[in-house]
Amino acid sequence: KETYREISVAEFFAKNRELAGFSNPTRALYQTVRELVENALDATDTHSILPVISIRIAYDDELEAKYGNPRKWFRITVEDNGIGVPPTVIANAFGRVLFSSKYVIRQTRGMYGLGVKAAVLYGQMTAGRPVEVVSSMQESDYVYLRRLYIDVSKNEPKIVEKGQWRKKGRWHGTRVTITLEGDWPRARSRIIEYIKRTAVIAPYAEIYFETPDGEIYVFPRLTSKMPAPPKEAKPHPHGIDLDQMKMLIKRSNARTLLQLLSNELQSVGTIMARKFLEEIGLDPNMNPKKLDNDSLVKLVDSMKSYRFRAPKSDHLSPIGEELIKIGLKRMFKPEWVDALTRPPRAYQGHSFIVEVGIAYGGGIEARNEPLLLRYANKIPLLYEEREDVTYKVVSGINWKIYRVDFPAPLVVLVHIASTKIPYKGVGKESISEVPEIESEIRIAVQHVARKLRVYLGKKAREAEARRK
Amino acid sequence: KETYREISVAEFFAKNRELAGFSNPTRALYQTVRELVENALDATDTHSILPVISIRIAYDDELEAKYGNPRKWFRITVEDNGIGVPPTVIANAFGRVLFSSKYVIRQTRGMYGLGVKAAVLYGQMTAGRPVEVVSSMQESDYVYLRRLYIDVSKNEPKIVEKGQWRKKGRWHGTRVTITLEGDWPRARSRIIEYIKRTAVIAPYAEIYFETPDGEIYVFPRLTSKMPAPPKEAKPHPHGIDLDQMKMLIKRSNARTLLQLLSNELQSVGTIMARKFLEEIGLDPNMNPKKLDNDSLVKLVDSMKSYRFRAPKSDHLSPIGEELIKIGLKRMFKPEWVDALTRPPRAYQGHSFIVEVGIAYGGGIEARNEPLLLRYANKIPLLYEEREDVTYKVVSGINWKIYRVDFPAPLVVLVHIASTKIPYKGVGKESISEVPEIESEIRIAVQHVARKLRVYLGKKAREAEARRK
Ligand SMILES: Nc1ncnc2c1ncn2[C@@H]1O[C@H](COP(=O)(O)OP(=O)(O)OP(=O)(O)O)[C@@H](O)[C@H]1O
Ligand SMILES: Nc1ncnc2c1ncn2[C@@H]1O[C@H](COP(=O)(O)OP(=O)(O)OP(=O)(O)O)[C@@H](O)[C@H]1O
Ligand SMILES: [Mg+2]
Ligand SMILES: [Mg+2]
Numbered sequence: 001k002e003t004y005r006e007i008s009v010a011e012f013f014a015k016n017r018e019l020a021g022f023s024n025p026t027r028a029l030y031q032t033v034r035e036l037v038e039n040a041l042d043a044t045d046t047h048s049i050l051p052v053i054s055i056r057i058a059y060d061d062e063l064e065a066k067y068g069n070p071r072k073w074f075r076i077t078v079e080d081n082g083i084g085v086p087p088t089v090i091a092n093a094f095g096r097v098l099f100s101s102k103y104v105i106r107q108t109r110g111m112y113g114l115g116v117k118a119a120v121l122y123g124q125m126t127a128g129r130p131v132e133v134v135s136s137m138q139e140s141d142y143v144y145l146r147r148l149y150i151d152v153s154k155n156e157p158k159i160v161e162k163g164q165w166r167k168k169g170r171w172h173g174t175r176v177t178i179t180l181e182g183d184w185p186r187a188r189s190r191i192i193e194y195i196k197r198t199a200v201i202a203p204y205a206e207i208y209f210e211t212p213d214g215e216i217y218v219f220p221r222l223t224s225k226m227p228a229p230p231k232e233a234k235p236h237p238h239g240i241d242l243d244q245m246k247m248l249i250k251r252s253n254a255r256t257l258l259q260l261l262s263n264e265l266q267s268v269g270t271i272m273a274r275k276f277l278e279e280i281g282l283d284p285n286m287n288p289k290k291l292d293n294d295s296l297v298k299l300v301d302s303m304k305s306y307r308f309r310a311p312k313s314d315h316l317s318p319i320g321e322e323l324i325k326i327g328l329k330r331m332f333k334p335e336w337v338d339a340l341t342r343p344p345r346a347y348q349g350h351s352f353i354v355e356v357g358i359a360y361g362g363g364i365e366a367r368n369e370p371l372l373l374r375y376a377n378k379i380p381l382l383y384e385e386r387e388d389v390t391y392k393v394v395s396g397i398n399w400k401i402y403r404v405d406f407p408a409p410l411v412v413l414v415h416i417a418s419t420k421i422p423y424k425g426v427g428k429e430s431i432s433e434v435p436e437i438e439s440e441i442r443i444a445v446q447h448v449a450r451k452l453r454v455y456l457g458k459k460a461r462e463a464e465a466r467r468k
Numbered sequence: 469k470e471t472y473r474e475i476s477v478a479e480f481f482a483k484n485r486e487l488a489g490f491s492n493p494t495r496a497l498y499q500t501v502r503e504l505v506e507n508a509l510d511a512t513d514t515h516s517i518l519p520v521i522s523i524r525i526a527y528d529d530e531l532e533a534k535y536g537n538p539r540k541w542f543r544i545t546v547e548d549n550g551i552g553v554p555p556t557v558i559a560n561a562f563g564r565v566l567f568s569s570k571y572v573i574r575q576t577r578g579m580y581g582l583g584v585k586a587a588v589l590y591g592q593m594t595a596g597r598p599v600e601v602v603s604s605m606q607e608s609d610y611v612y613l614r615r616l617y618i619d620v621s622k623n624e625p626k627i628v629e630k631g632q633w634r635k636k637g638r639w640h641g642t643r644v645t646i647t648l649e650g651d652w653p654r655a656r657s658r659i660i661e662y663i664k665r666t667a668v669i670a671p672y673a674e675i676y677f678e679t680p681d682g683e684i685y686v687f688p689r690l691t692s693k694m695p696a697p698p699k700e701a702k703p704h705p706h707g708i709d710l711d712q713m714k715m716l717i718k719r720s721n722a723r724t725l726l727q728l729l730s731n732e733l734q735s736v737g738t739i740m741a742r743k744f745l746e747e748i749g750l751d752p753n754m755n756p757k758k759l760d761n762d763s764l765v766k767l768v769d770s771m772k773s774y775r776f777r778a779p780k781s782d783h784l785s786p787i788g789e790e791l792i793k794i795g796l797k798r799m800f801k802p803e804w805v806d807a808l809t810r811p812p813r814a815y816q817g818h819s820f821i822v823e824v825g826i827a828y829g830g831g832i833e834a835r836n837e838p839l840l841l842r843y844a845n846k847i848p849l850l851y852e853e854r855e856d857v858t859y860k861v862v863s864g865i866n867w868k869i870y871r872v873d874f875p876a877p878l879v880v881l882v883h884i885a886s887t888k889i890p891y892k893g894v895g896k897e898s899i900s901e902v903p904e905i906e907s908e909i910r911i912a913v914q915h916v917a918r919k920l921r922v923y924l925g926k927k928a929r930e931a932e933a934r935r936k
Contacts, residue, residue, distance in 0.1 A: 002569035101470035128765035297596035387855040
């Protein structure tokens with residue numbers, strides 16, 4: 001009576017595409033722009049390339065002619081000057097759900113191996129069109145073209161066209177075109193806002209955006225100074241679980257348990273490792289591959305609560321106080337601005353850094369609450385604001401004590417950089433209430449708010465003095 | 469430089485277990501109870517079996533002795549008298565992520581094929597213990613036992629122990645035991661509340677719950693009257709996408725396009741189907757397997773906006789006004805209670821029914837806002853309240869116009885039954901703001917609130933009369 005079956009992960013995200021942010025044509029248009037732009041930025045600034053990104057959304061006249069229903073078929077093209085995609089990998093990167101180069105411990109915008117595939121699925125399910133990818137790597141003499149669908153039941157790419165040609169000149173990067181059903185009038189303001197907020201914190205990037213109505217937005221490069229790119233990190237003992245530990249032991253050629261811990265994990269020196277192992281009754285000189293299940297559980301469980309040093313954070317790539325201030329000035333022309341980058345912290349073995357920028361007055365319009373600009377790993381988050389831990393903190397602050405009386409012209413920017421952002425969903429719109437992160441955001445906002453209070457106090461006294 | 473790889477869906481949900489509700493030992497304990505109880509209820513009331521469910525959470529003394537760290541190792545056992553799991557299916561049902569009997573169009577609590585596997589993964593990654601399943605189907609003479617792990621990299625079950633024995637007596641059902649790290653003191657109140665709220669709307673179920681401290685909660689059966697079980701439905705033309713349509717055509721033996729639409733879809737009669745096909749320029753007599761890609765896109769796209777009848781809803785299984793009132797009376801002993809089950813509606817081709825119950829006064833304590841009891845497909849939702857569409861509606865109501873002045877003793881119960889609940893995440897804690905659903909909730913709450921107003925008006929006049 002019950003029909004038992006297995007489905008592929010492509011079918012899972014096709015059926016439940018609202019989980020990935022594709023709940024309707026308006027959100028789908030927005031999410032597709034996001035997934036493509038975030039991949040383009042990961043392919044550039046993560047690799048010390050000054051980004052040049054062009055985004056074009058156009059009405060697809062051919063589909064309009066075929067299917068009728070004018071103004072709802074779109075072709076989105078995003079091109080970057082990034083590292084490109086190897087020709088042998090293009091099909092899987094764009095046609096296999098859960099295929100990614102970001103499954104390592106490193107701060108990138110992408111993390112799930114799903115983003116662009118969710119957009120490809122939506123395009124093929126609404127417009128019946130394949131994705132088109134054109135790519136060339138820096139050192140390569142060739143440019144490669146692939147048009148493909150996703151075979152949903154098998155979760156495999158189905159290439160319907162391929163090509164390659166010799167490169168003239170030295171272009172490198174990737175150009176992705178997705179055709180889909182969308183709703184430009186409804187999505188327009190959020191898409192423009194998303195691109196603006198991306199440019200605000202990336203003044204080292206050059207961004208071109210062309211809309212279906214032919215409007216062109218240009219965000220020229222303001223500085224060649226880029227934040228140091230993030231680096232890959234080893235797992236931290238507080239964040240490793242049993243299956244990961246088994247993987248680590250399998251792949252490692254460490255000959256003793258002591259070597260395994262001090263070589264394969266970060267923040268674990270040989271002295272501390274020895275002390276720890278002796279405390280939990282395991283022999284530091286034993287062959288780690290000989291650990292039985294119960295000893296493994298004991299090892300991993302004890303590691304989680306042992307006082308190893310906090311994760312190093314030289315691997316993280318914050319925006320930096322300078323760039324935050326430049327960006328806020330460019331966007332708002334405020335009368336006052338300041339920013340703070342906090343020192344690194346950790347939650348569940350993942351390092352993170354909180355940064356806050358506050359801007360006041362000048363060109364900012366007065367509102368009944370702070371205008372909150374949320375960022376996670378340099379991605380602007382525009383939806384699901386009420387559920388975000390950042391909103392919880394910022395709206396929970398009593399701004400009166402900082403001399404801010406609403407309605408007031410106040411902008412608060414919060415950025416969280418981490419090797420693992422604890423999003424609430426795969427659509428990456430809001431961040432969970434992780435206690436360590438919540439407390440860091442509060443400390444950072446209060447710190448910068450106190451500086452605002454000094455300025456507003458001074459301004460009030462000057463106004464008072466002038467009146468006398 | 470970039471390492472490209474694929475991961476299995478088991479590895480995806482192991483790495484990102486917070487997406488499924490397993491963010492920490494407190495949430496994990498709660499979520500494991502939920503996943504097991506929801507499966508137990510799906511195996512009983514969905515099949516017209518009066519549920520007898522027993523839930524036991526116990527400290528695992530053996531693990532405490534092995535690993536130390538007292539009071540954090542738990543064994544959760546849930547047993548039901550349901551339809552059981554066929555012996556050839558047990559391993560996949562509990563050991564393969566995205567394996568389910570609920571991938572059909574039918575109102576059930578489960579829908580993703582992930583729930584119990586997420587709990588199994590958490591148990592094996594923290595306590596290093598396999599899940600144990602004991603099951604027997606009604607017509608079978610045997611009881612089957614399986615202990616298994618999930619092979620994370622392959623997304624396959626790994627059976628470590630199997631057994632079977634002849635049934636004495638006529639027991640049928642399933643007993644699942646998961647061993648895991650948890651935090652009972654922090655999870656206790658939510659788990660108890662979850663079980664209470666489950667019992668509130670299922671007075672036909674017998675539920676036993678034993679806590680690690682030996683407390684026993686019993687919810688006896690109050691009535692043998694069960695709601696009619698939900699039925700499987702055919703897809704509705706407004707909710708079918710291109711890949712689903714291709715699947716339908718492949719599996720169907722309809723010889724003409726007209727037959728395909730009127731046989732394979734709900735709410736499409738032959739007259740309407742013919743009219744529709746002629747309007748969009750497709751031949752009703754053509755072989756559906758001969759449709760080219762562009763005609764398919766045109767067919768599916770046009771279907772989405774054509775005025776087919778709303779989905780039938782005899783397949784849905786609401787709680788019903790009687791059971792809602794019985795449940796609210798049992799839980800709160802209010803002075804007034806009423807309920808309403810709305811007629812069926814649809815969003816994106818999925819039928820749904822909204823039900824509301826309101827209770828006032830009596831044993832209800834006065835609060836500063838309504839106590840909101842949210843339910844989706846008979847599952848109580850306890851977390852992420854602020855993000856839920858139901859909260860948005862209920863907190864947006866001006867209760868003064870219904871004579872409710874806060875602090876006030878007011879309980880509002882909202883149930884949404886659907887063939888597809890639009891959850892915000894796979895952890896099933898809150899429902900997205902789908903416009904059709906939001907508007908139905910508002911209409912239903914206002915309707916019952918008006919009846920409350922009549923009662924409170926009468927009560928006020930009587931109090932006034934007594935004073936004179
Ligand atoms: N523009 C691009 N340039 C270079 N590589 C790219 C580009 N777009 C995608 N890729 C490659 O394809 C992979 C898959 O992209 P996809 O968006 O599906 O997942 P992801 O970015 O790794 O994670 P997420 O699901 O969080 O976005 C990336 O990991 C990257 O290796
Ligand atoms: N107690 C049970 N009695 C009978 N069958 C069960 C029981 N528990 C699980 N199953 C079977 O195992 C399958 C997998 O369960 P699982 O919880 O992983 O997914 P689901 O319930 O289908 O969906 P969801 O992820 O939304 O919970 C179910 O679809 C059901 O067929
Ligand atoms: Mg991506
Ligand atoms: Mg389930």
